[in-house]
Amino acid sequence: MRTATKAGKRTRGKAANANQGDGLPALDDVDEQIIAALRKNGRIANRDIAREMGLNEATVRTRLRRLEDASMVRVVAMRDLSAMGFGYLAPVGVQVKGRSAGDVGAEIAELERVITVNVAIGTHDLEIQVVAETLEEMQHLLTGVIAKIDGVERLFPSLALKVFKYNPEWAPL
Amino acid sequence: MSARISLDELDHKIIERLGHDARVSNREIGREFDLTEGTIRSRLKRLLDNRVIRVAAVTNANRLRNPILAYLWVEADSAADIEKVAESLASLPEIGFVATTLGRADVLAMTLVENGNELTDFLHQTIDKIPGVRRVRYSLGQNFIKHDYRWCALVD
CATH class of the missing domain: 3.30.70.920 (Lrp/AsnC effector binding domain/regulation of amino acid metabolism (RAM) domain)
Incomplete structure (x- = not known):
């Protein structure tokens, strides 16, 4: 979720150490610049990236394929929630009892309308985000579906009034 | 939030296809769906211009x-x-x-x-x-x- 430049710097600064343990290949400046270009516009042609960076197209193509094959980067279409009809977004804290947070989270994660599930440290055991097309559907999902999952003790919902920014740049791939 | 435009089945198919890998060419999508490259290109332009989707890199x-x-x-x-x-x-x-x-x-x-x-x-x-x-x-x-x-x- 950080910007290209900042994330690039952070990753680059730690690359030497970070790669020893986790087996992910290191990113060099060229990789970082390709990623930065694709964060701005995922449909930009390899040829245009190459021209901007003063490389040849084959280099860009090979680099990008390597990044994708190693699951370091994916270029995808992200769908706008409201344009897809989901006018309601609820960040919900979940308090779990009698079952592990991970198990309950995994069951909640099976629901299509739940777009994120995190095991959390803090007041609640899980932080989830639920989307719905109508308030009625949201009510049904929270009270009728999620509340009835085994181990869900209490829900602490909030509802987004206006989304100012939602731009995922990092994700488990 | 963005203005609503109506989406038909083909729009949804294109969005779904690009949700997995958005580096695929319009020609390739056209071949998969048995449509012309121009159709895919204009559909995609409409989706992007109306801010229904955004195509960008996600890092692991x-x-x-x-x-x-x-x-x-x-x-x-x-x-x-x-x-x-x-x-x-x-x-x-x-x-x-x-x-x-x-x-x-x-x-x-x-x-x-x-x-x-x-x-x-x-x-x-x-x-x-x-x-x-x-x-x-x-x-x-x-x-x-x-x-x-x-x-x-x-x-x-």
Whole structure:
């Protein structure tokens, strides 16, 4: 979720150490610049990236394929929630009892309308985000579906009034 | 939020296809769907121009040593400050999600950090200095069970 430049710097600064343990290949400046270009516009042609960076197209193509094959980067279409009809977004804290947070989270994660599930440290055991097309559907999902999952003790919902920014740049791939 | 345009089955198919791999060429999508490249190109242009989708690179969070998604529940000094606080938070490059909310706080912001020190620094050096921020509570999402990166909000 950080910007290209900042994330690039952070990753680059730690690359030497970070790669020893986790087996992910290191990113060099060229990789970082390709990623930065694709964060701005995922449909930009390899040829245009190459021209901007003063490389040849084959280099860009090979680099990008390597990044994708190693699951370091994916270029995808992200769908706008409201344009897809989901006018309601609820960040919900979940308090779990009698079952592990991970198990309950995994069951909640099976629901299509739940777009994120995190095991959390803090007041609640899980932080989830639920989307719905109508308030009625949201009510049904929270009270009728999620509340009835085994181990869900209490829900602490909030509802987004206006989304100012939602731009995922990092994700488990 | 973006204006609604109606989407038909083909739009949904194109969006679904690009949700897996958006580097595929229009010609290739056309071949898969038995349509011309021009049809795909114009459909895609309409989806992009109307801000239904955005095509961009997502980086693997596993590259971070120990990714923690910090949920910052922000309380504003007064109700009149809420919108300004949300705008200030949204302008920070470190923050990927900002919304004004009903319920648990006035504003929810999310940021990805690698450790507690980084979060502490960010809270003290950056967030606390934003005018109108009264108090920040936070929860830390440690284990990503699900994170559907194909959703976003295309706001101006």
